Amino acid sequence: MPVGTNATVKAMTPEDLIAVNAQIILANTYHLYLRPGHLLVEKLGGLHRFMNWQGPILTDSGGFQVFSLGKLRKITEDGVCFRSHLDGSSHLLTPELSMQVQEALGADIIMCFDECPPATADYDYVRRSQELTTRWARRCKDVHQKEGQQLFGIVQGGMHHDLRARSISDIAEIGFAGYALGGLSVGEEKEQMYGVMEFCAPILSQNSPRYVMGIGAPEDLIEAVYHGYDMFDCVMPTRNARNGMLFTSQGRVNIKAKQYEEDDGALDEKCGCHVCRNYSRAYLRHLYRTGEILASHLNTYHNLYYYLNLMQQMRMAIKENCFTGFRREYLRNQQINTDG
C-alpha cells in the first residue's frame, strides 16, 4: 500500500497510482484529523471523493503518529493526550474518537487504536501496553458501526514472543475482519523483526488478511510473504525516491552519485516502467541536482512501480508454486549487486 499521508501519495496523481498498479493505498488518520479535519472530509463526500481515488483505502488509527509526531503525550486508560505537531493545540485521542474519525474519512479498511511502544521499552512496559491495546481494541469493536467498512485488529507485544502470543489470542477472541502486526520496524534488529513475524504467522487466523504494519525494504516484504503475510505499508519507496534512492533489479541506486553524470542508460534495464523506458540516469541525476519537482515524481513513480511489481511477481510465484526459488534468486541477486 503506497502511503498517502495527507490524502495524496506524494508526487503522484491517482492516474499515476493506477499506472503503477496500486490496488489499495493508505492514508493517515492523525494527519487528516488535524488538517483538514475529518468532518470536513466527510462533508466533502469522504476521502475517496476528496482525493479522487476510486480504489480501496486503508486508514491507520492515528496511534502510531501520536507516538512519533505528537508532543507532550500522556497515555491514560482513556486514550492519549497530545499536542499537535502543527500548532501545539491539545487533543485527546481515544479508541472511540479514532473510530469516529475513521468512519468519517470513510476508508474501506480501518484500524483499531493501539499503543505502539518503542523498541527500547522494557518487558513490563510492553506487557502493560499489550493489555491496554487489548482493552482499546474491544472499545473500538464495540463502537464501530459503519457498514461495508472492515475493522482490523492490531497485535502488539514488542519482541517478546509470549506477549505476542497473548496479544494474538486476546485480539482473535474479540474478532476482527483482518489482523495486523503492529510495533515492528520501530528500531529493532532485522533478526528480531523476522523472528516475531515467523513466530506469529502460524498462530494468526488462517482465513483472514494478515498485515504487517510499517514495513519495509523489498527483502522484508519477501520475508514476510514467505511467512504468509498479505499486506504492507511503508513510506520507504516514496520517501527514498524523494531522496534520490532508487530500487532496481541490480540493487539500490543513489541517483545523486557522480558516476551517473553521463550515464545515458535506463535506471533499470530490466524494468518496464514509464521512467525506465523514457529517461536516462543522467537526466534523473540532473533533475535531482537542480531540485526539480519532476525528480520527485519520476523517482516515486519508479520506486512504487518496483515495489508493486515485486508484489505482483510474488503473487505469480505463489500461484505457480515456486515462491521459495523466487525468494532465493531475488536475495542472491541483490546480494551480489550490493557486494559488487
Next chain:
Amino acid sequence: MPVGTNATVKAMTPEDLIAVNAQIILANTYHLYLRPGHLLVEKLGGLHRFMNWQGPILTDSGGFQVFSLGKLRKITEDGVCFRSHLDGSSHLLTPELSMQVQEALGADIIMCFDECPPATADYDYVRRSQELTTRWARRCKDVHQKEGQQLFGIVQGGMHHDLRARSISDIAEIGFAGYALGGLSVGEEKEQMYGVMEFCAPILSQNSPRYVMGIGAPEDLIEAVYHGYDMFDCVMPTRNARNGMLFTSQGRVNIKAKQYEEDDGALDEKCGCHVCRNYSRAYLRHLYRTGEILASHLNTYHNLYYYLNLMQQMRMAIKENCFTGFRREYLRNQQINTDG
C-alpha cells in the same frame, strides 16, 4: 511557450504538456550551460532526447539570465563576463558562445545574444545598448550554422520608439527567420509596454513569426495578439501556480484563501481541464496548505491549460474574424470579476 528552465517544465511531465496542448516549450540557455552543461546534453543526444520532449523547443540566448541572475557582470564589446549564481565560477558569455551552446542543446529555434537593459536605464545607455545588440546580432548570424535550426533576431531600444525603430531596421537588415521584442516586462508600466508593442508591430516584418519575450498576464497576451504578435513565453502561469495563484474564467483565484476551505466546487466551472473536472477547490486548498507536491502539479496543469486554451481561443477568433469582439468580451469579464 511554457517555460522549462532546467530542461523540465516545473511539475509537469512531457505527457502532461501534450495533454494541455503545449505546441512548443522554452528552455533556458544560461541554466543549462551552467548545469548540466551544453556539451553533456549534446553528448546525450540533445535537449529533446534528454528531457523526452518530441515537440519543438526554443532556447533563449542566456543574455536575460546573465543580467538578472549573474553576479559581478561586466559588459564589453566582446560579451558579458559574469559569475555563476550557483558556485561563483567566472564565465565569459559571447554571441559566439551563445550560438555554440544553443547549437549543442539542439533547440528548433534559437535566439541572438542581446543586451537587455533595465527599465531604469537612461536614453544614452539604451542607445548604446541597442547598437551593441545589433553588432552582437551580426556576430550571431555570422557563426550560426546548424541546419534546420532557426535563428531569431531580437529588437531592443527600451521604451524609446526612435530606438526601437532603429533596432528593427538594423536587425531586419541582418535578416533572421523570426523577430522578437526583447526588453519588455522588465519593470515598466503596462501602458509603456503596450505602447512599444503597438509602435513596433507595423514596422516589423509582416512575413515572419513575431515573438514578444517574457510576457505575460492573459490580458497582455490578448493585447499583443491584437497588435499582431504570435509567440510568447512567461513563467507567470507556472510560477503563480506554485504560489497558489490560479487563472480562471471568473478572474484570478488565490487558492490559499480561507473562503475555499469547504468549497466543493470546481476551480473553474467553465474549464474543461482534468483538474477542474476531478478536484474541488477545498482539496486544492488542502494540498497547498500541506505543502504537497501534488498542489504544484495540479495548479500548474490548470494554469498552463488556461493559457494554452486562451491562445487556442484567440486563434479560432482570428480565423472566424471576430477577434475584436473576443478581446472586448474577455477583458470585460475579467474586469467585472476583479471588481466584484
